[in-house]
Amino acid sequence: MSPAFLTEQKFSNPTMPTIAVDKEDLYKSLGKSYTTEEFDELCFEFGIELDEDTTEECQGDERPQLKIEIPANRYDMLCFEGIAQALNQFLGRAENPNFKLTAPTTKLTIEKSTEQIRPYAASAILRNIKFDQRSYDSFITLQDKLHTNLCRNRTLVAIGTHDLDTIEGPFTYEALKPEDIKFAPLNQTKVMNGNEIMEFYEKDKHLSRYLHIIKDSPVYPVILDKNRTVCSLPPIINSNHSKISLDTKNVFIDVTGTDKTKTEIVIQTLVAMFSHHCGEKFEIEPVEIISNHNGESRLCPNIEPRKSLAEIDYINSCLALDLSGDEIAKLLKKMELDAKVSEDPKKLEVSIPITRSDILHQCDIMEDAAIAYGFNNIEKTKPKGESLVASALPINKIADIFRLASSQAGYSEIMALTLCSHDENFKFLRQIDDNKTAVKLENPKTFEYQVVRTTLLPGLLKTIRENRKHSLPIKVFECGDIVLKKDSVERKAINQRNWGAIIAGKTSGFEYIQGLLGKLMQTLRASWIDSSKPNTQRGFWIEEDNENATYFPGRGAKVFFRSVEGGEAVAIGSIGVLHPEVMKSFEIPYAASYVEINIEIFL
Amino acid sequence: MDLQLTILKTVDKYNEVDNTLECPELKSFDINSLHSNLTSLWSKELINFEKIETEHWELLPEAKDFLKNGSHEIRFLEEVIKSIDGLKLSDVNKLGPVGKLGQGKAFKNGWISKNDDKLISKVDKVPEDSVVKYLKEIEETGKLSDKKELTELKKRKLIQLNKIVGYKITKTDKFQVEIVNLETDITSDMIINNEWSDKKFKPYNFNSEGVYPSSGSLHPLNKVREEFRQIFFSMGFTEMPSNQYVDTGFWNFDTLYVPQQHPARDLQDTFYLKDPVRGDEPEDKEYMKNVQQVHQEGKYGSIGYRYPWKLEESLRMVLRTHTTAISASMLKQLADDPKPCRLFSIDRVFRNEAVDATHLAEFHQVEGVMAGYDITLGDLIGFMEDFFGKMGVNGLRFKAAYNPYTEPSMEIFAYHKTLKKWVEIGNSGMFRPEMLESMGLPKNLRVLGWGLSLERPTMIKYNVSNIRELLGHKVSLDFIETNPAARLDELLV
Incomplete structure (x- = not known):
């Protein structure tokens, strides 16, 4: 049994972020040197997960780290400071920080032009910060983690941090034509305009993936200081001029976004985490935001609980x-x-x-x-004993009849994928796609997943191809759903439960597949009807059908079923000897006969 | 048949035959024919026999000549004695092999000596021809008690060793001096004609596998699925109509309070459709408005995610990423006539994942949903113990987790005895009130839900390490044909 066990594929898909924190620093902060087991237990109780303790792998003067998985909605725990704070409070060792705002000293004016591209902005100042290498790294990492998680790869929100002592307020947030924005981007000396910057970063492994966010816009968002020095070009890059370093004392933070709520959460998270390192602990200098065009003027950040x-x-x-x-x-x-x-x-x-x-x-x-309180301390009770009567889904009962009868008749069950390539569902079966049946995927990662099958045949043929060395004849069946477009329903497509069986070997074996159909129809109280004579009974028969190109000419037929005496007969599927070109397309060196019917008519 | 009767008579006479080679009545028979007749008698359970291998020395042609004419050395000595003045060395070669081979032995035995160019005898009379004596013994008995001499004779290429086979024959308790034919099988004729009681039957060899029936078989994944279904049925759960792979973002995400910018809704994670591309709005427009409000500005006591909710995004078609899309639609229906209920489904879900040994783009989700008035987290925990207990998994622990549509959300862990650690076996939680209330369900009708994948327990049960060899066309038909029954109660931790 693998450790990942049953839920290897997660259902809620939370993409839990993993945060690496310095082990010694964390234990120092928690006031106790935990054993790995003890810390694992603490994480379990709190609802985070110790992914890895790197102590064993550390070489030389590398510092051991704890890699901790945190819930996807706890943005405050995306850095060391937040994890330490949360755990200390959980252990009863700390209380909520008492954040304080000082008087604002500067402004950020949001121009109406930003509405065209990235309408929201927030800002704050952290004064007299004392970074050491590890807290500086933590500050950078928090921004990265916020960018990938809450900020959805900077599409919703982007963060810029600046050495306040290199720039001068008041600041403006504007949207300008790319050619009118000129600055040297972070860690570059060459001054470039907006278009040149886009070109410059096209090949950059890290930054290229953010360019699309603004690239084709007629205007780019930009933060400028009093002297119209560019501070940042969100969400791409900051300017080299205002870049922060280990020695930076006063940090100016700009946050811009397309999502107002998340813009606010990001600025709050940043100041909550890094005001820990301010000269006056938990003291934040707000920035006066002037945003009259949309009524968003305010003192930022809001730190009120x-x-x-x-x-x-x-x-x-x-x-x-x-x-x-x-x-x-x-x-x-x-x-x-x-x-x-x-x-x-x-x-x-x-x-x-x-x-x-x-x-x-x-x-x-x-x-x-x-x-x-502890989930595991909660008293286990039994839900009130309402007398509920269980029942199976009717189509599953019909399917089980077909499955059991097929296996009793010597056929083996397969469970194929419902996604397949367009060719497998059409061209390889000598069928033309009229665009009226198959549901098509917009974004598959491989051509194997282009359409949802409209017949069970591709999966059965692929299974035979993979099992060519099996003793002959190969006899397999599947009872599964196909999906058909249906414009009249809300979800525009429906599932249909089909049953398909195939025999493949040195000869086509048509009589056997016909006999299997007969056997199964018998199981469902539908006897064979001699269609050459007039008859009105419940039962089934097959009629030659040369329209279906999947079968060899003259060897394909439709399956008809009449459910009640005197009722109308309906075509429920097809039967025949598969066309040699079909076998060739699926690389099967055998002859084969096939039957497939819609079993929902037996409901 | 004559030989078989002879054997039986002989065994009867002596009570047992120690070695057919030493038995006057049997020793002359050809060994192969003896063997086949003994086997035939054995299969009729008249006798037992075992092979006895005997070493037997045989005279080579030269030795046979010795028996007739004496050994070379004796014959040489006789020649020396015959020639009164001694035998001229030059005449030795004229004697042929007798001269060449006999001279050396005669010297060695100290019978002759050399006098100038002549050989003279040192003995008065010819001694006993011991070589011939030994050869006679060998001819008669096939053995020689004097091992030294035996080696010498072998060295002189006078004798060679043969292994000869004889048989020891003993009686069985069914021994009789009469041959009855044994039947290989009971036939219908014997039964009809009452002949079986007079017949003797050949014994069976039970140490064999038998002829396997040619049969069909069910897929192991479906077998495990059936086990889960039976557990659900036994606990009063009704199967949901989960046969709807295609859904709108509305039912797959929005109703479940998964915000429109949630990473799960990325193209990287979810399959969107290009045909059909857009679904219809749900029939209940008020419900849709409620959902929108919960997302956009908050409702039912929730502050909401506070972002502009887009209808366009909501109506995008997806391949459902979880069967919870169906559960949501069932819970919405429940609002028409709210009451406690238990629902489950085991069906396919789709994720736009990179495929590897543990991930497929489609797999099966097992999902249970339980609605009840004032149902509690303690009920969920207690019920999970019962549910997993039915698979033989006991002693669960619960860890807080995050899931957009359940709060609290709990990952379920069980202790794995071999790995000696806690492993995750499923997810569970209480559906969020704002999700249920927007459907029109009463506030105190709470809903619990849990889920796990079908593939993982099946892979463990059937020792499959690659999911692609379980679900899909890469499965081995031999595996499908030979897999054992799925018994969840003898599975897991």
Whole structure:
């Protein structure tokens, strides 16, 4: 059993970010040198995951790291500072930082022109920062992690950080024609204009993937200082002029974006994490944002915790607990949420710090109470015994009849992929795509996944191709869904359960596949009808059909079924000897006969 | 048949035959015919026999000549004695082999000596021809007790060793001096004519595999699927109509509170359709508006994701990335007549992933959904213990996780005895209230959900290391034809 076990393929697809933190620094911050097992246990209880402890692999003076997977919505934990803060509070060793704003000293004016390309901006200043190599690296890493996760590869939000002492406010955020933007980008000496910068970074492994965000826009967003010195060209690059270093004392942060909420979360996260390193701890200098054209003028960042109410009964009821408001408040404190019983004694007033942008609803508060209480301490109960009667999906019952009868008749079941190439579904079967049946994929990574199958035949033929060395004849079947376009329904396509069986060997074996069809129809109370004589009974028969090019001329037929005495007969599928060109296309050196029918008619 | 009768009579006479070679009645028979007749008698359970190999020395042609004419050395000595003045050396060669070979031996035996150019005898009379004596013994018995002499004779190429085979024959408790033919099989005629009771039957060799039936078989993945279905049925779960692979972003993502900029909705992760490209709006327009509001500005106590929700994005067609798209649609239907229910599905889902040994672009998801009034997290935990307990997995632990549509979300871990560590076996959680309330479900009808993949337990059960050799055309038909029954209760940790 592999460690990844059952959920190798995740369902929620959270793409959990992994953060590497300095092991010694973290344990120092937590006030205890944990064994790997102890730390693993702490992570498990809190809901993060210790992915790797690099102590064993470290060479020379390399410092051991802990690689920690964090939940995709905890942006505050994308760096050392946030992980240490969260765990310390969980352990009861720390309280929420008391962020303070000083008086603003500068402004950032957002021009209306930015609406054309990237309308939102936020800014803040961190003063008297003392970076050391590790905290500096952490600051850079946090920006990278935010860029890839919350900022969706800079499409939604981008961050620029600058040495404030090289530039001078007030600042403006404008959208200019590329040729009017001239500066030397980060770590470059040559001054280039917007178009030249795009060209310059086209081959850059790292930056090239962001160019598309603004490249074709008539105007590019740009942050300028008082002297119209370019600070940054978001979301691509900062200027070399204002670049920060280990020695930078005062940091000017610009955040620009197309998503207002996320722009705000990013500036809040950055200042919450790095005001740790300010001369006055947790002191932030706000920037006055002037954005009159859209009513977004404000003092930025907003560091006020959000007040929210949570019903005590709701929390207790969800968790099957009977805790007082104060007891719940005590639990929430471990999760960075300050809570007290509100004026309405049935509710808690919860103050949600800027670090906890993931709290959207009282259910998120309830979950935090559950984590602090410990999932594994919650009393296990049985859901109330409502008498519920189970039942199977009717089409699955029909399918099981076909599957069991086919296997009893000596055929082996396969489970093919439902995605296949366009050729496999059409050309290889000598069929023309009329664009009326098959669902086509927009973005497959390989040609193997171009369409959803409209017949079970490609999967069966590919299975035979892969099993050519098997003893002959090869007899296989599949009972599975095909997908057909249907414009009249909301989802524009439906599944149809089909049954298909094939025999392949030295001879075509048509009589055997015909006999198998007969056997299965018998199982479903449909006997063979002599179609040369008038008959109105329930039953089935086959009629020659030379339209279907998948079969050899004169050796293909339609399968007809009449469900009730006197009822109308319907064509439910086809049967025949496969055309030699079909066998050639699938690289099968045998003759084969095939039958496929829609089994939903037996519902 | 005569020989068989002779054998039986002989065995009867002596009670047992130690070695057919020493048995006067049997020793003259050809060994091959003896063997086949003994085998035939054995198969009739009359006798047992075993092969006895005997070493037998045989005289070579020269030795046979010695028996007739005496050994070379004796004959040479006689020549020396015959010639009164001694035998001239020059005449030795005239004696042929007797001279050439006999001279040396006669010297060695100290019978003659050399006198100038003549050989003279040192003995008065011719001694006993011991070589001939030994050869006679060998001729009679095939053996020689004097090992030194035996070696000498072998060296002189007078004798050679043969292995001869004889048989030891003993009676069985069914021994009789009468031959009955043994039947190989019981036939219908014997039964009809009541002949079977008079017949004797050949014994079977049970140490053999038998002839396997030519049969069809079911796919192991479907066998495990059936095990899961039976567990669900036994716990009162109804199977959802999960036969809808194609869905809109609305049902696959928006209803589940997956924001439109969520990485799961990337082209890198989800298959979008180019034909058909756009689905219809859901029938219930109010519901759609609720969903939009929950995303855009928040509703039902949620502050929402606060971004401009786009209908265009919502109606993009996708191949469903999880069966939860179906669960969402079922829960929406439940709002028409809200009541506790239990639903499950095991069906295919699609991910635009790079394919490798553990990832395929399509695989099966096992999903359970349980709605109940005031149902609790303790119920979910307790129920998971029952559910996994039915597969023999006990002692679960739960870890907080993040999932856009469940809160709390819990990863389920079980202790793996061989790996000696906790391993993840599934995901679970309580559906978010704003997701359910926007459907019109009452606030206190809570819904629990959990899921796992079908392929992983199947791969473990059937020891398959590459998922491509399980699902899809790269499967080996031999594997499908020979795989054992899927018993989840003898599986897992």
